[in-house]
Amino acid sequence: MAYSEKVMEHYTNPRNVGTLDKDSKSVGTGLVGAPECGDVMRLQIEVDENNVITDAKFKTFGCGSAIASSSLATEWLKGKTVDEAMTIDNMDIVEELALPPVKIHCSVLAEDAIKSAINDYRVKNGMEPIALPKSHH
């Protein structure tokens, strides 16, 4: 299967690879997937006092589409408020990266990672976690 140009581009030049201090109160960390399934994404956000995401970092174990999906997600997250970030839908990622049907689960994982990072941030700061719909799998 050939990869789309956008997947190749993100894969070759991944944005925002790295690690934020997971113990910091202003950082939310989402770790989703499982090694046995061949995909693990760790996505982190740093949120300022105005509820704006000032930084986002990721590391992903997975195929090219999984890496590209998380790279794209970090790009989209920066500058958004947490509420705006909640509205990112996996199908937006599918569309942007032109993912084929067999790779849709990579975008689902990226959406899960975003929501899981937001919830980690919320819980750390004394807010209720947002109830998440069950994973699409």
Next chain:
Amino acid sequence: MELPIYLDNNATTPLDPRVLEAMLPYFTTKFGNAASRNHAFGWVAEEGVDYAREQAAKLIGCTEKEIIFTSGATEADNLGIKGVFEMYQDKGNHIITATTEHKAVLDTCKHLEKLGAKVTYLQVKEDGLIDLAELEAAMTEQTILVTIMYGNNEIGVVQPIKEISAIAHKFGALFMTDATQAVGKIPVDVNADGIDLLAFSAHKMYGPKGVGVLYVRRKNPRVKVTAQMDGGGHERGMRSGTLNVPGIVGLGKACELCRLEMDEEAKRLSGLRDKLESALSVMEESYVNGNTQHRLPHVANISFKYVEGEGLMMAMKDLAVSSGSACTSASLEPSYVLKSLGLSDDLAHSSIRFGLGRFTTEEEIDYAIENTKKAVNHLRDLSPLWEMFKEGIDLSKIEWAEH
């Protein structure tokens, strides 16, 4: 050196130019039907087929009459297993095979289970070899066939064929082997090895696609298989259908070249394979899969822990290799062969198979080593698992959200 570099010779091999040259006249001037007995066009085609049959027979140490041409190894596996099951149903209905066989064998056995066959799927040991005591314990009076592959397509391990056939014969069963990866690469002799049926195909040994062989023993014992393709009674009635003359001629030429050049080629390839393997296995957390003593000379299967195979292959973009990972929503299951060795799913997902071949050069191997190392390091920089491993976190203690 041209890029990309082809290191997937267990999937298929390029056609040797000498094979192509031998085939060409049989597409044009020598186009006859080998079954046309009454004119020169037929005779010329038949001569080509006879020559090929002789070469195929010489390569595996049998007689010409024991060679049945098929469309490939998949058909040969089907014909051998289904043909024996039908022919020997009065004697019994039990077949023994192994979990690491090719799908052409496994799915054929599954099909026969629906028709009343009892099939035992032997587990393999950690190194990919079957346990002979387990085989012996599985044998019954009902056992008509033991079918175990010669060399494995994913990890290259070579089974103890002589010992396996001796056990099968001790219990009065026939022994068949799918030798697709072994024939032409290492010496295979049906008499020395005690083989009753053997399948192989041309395109894994620098011949064309679409042609293969089923060897069927004619003496001690005389083996018969029920035809699975009915028609004009070609190939001693076991496989009807006009012979694919250009393909068969190509297979014959490929067999001849392998017989003449195998020793030297195997030595050269195992040297290159060892170079590749030792350079890559010194990397931290990399593991060679399968037995490293009993194996084919041209295959290396290595797991690079904490990186995922498909992602890794994308980074090795100038190398054509294959991975035990299957990252698709249809099947998140990694290679069943690697899992049979007891490899955890994450290591199976992290595996790369390098398949060297006749046209692989040392320069290409040097390039492959550098390219692979770079790719592994790049992906480990991206891998959260690698980071956790480096921090000393025990990944098996983490509760992963399985999806």
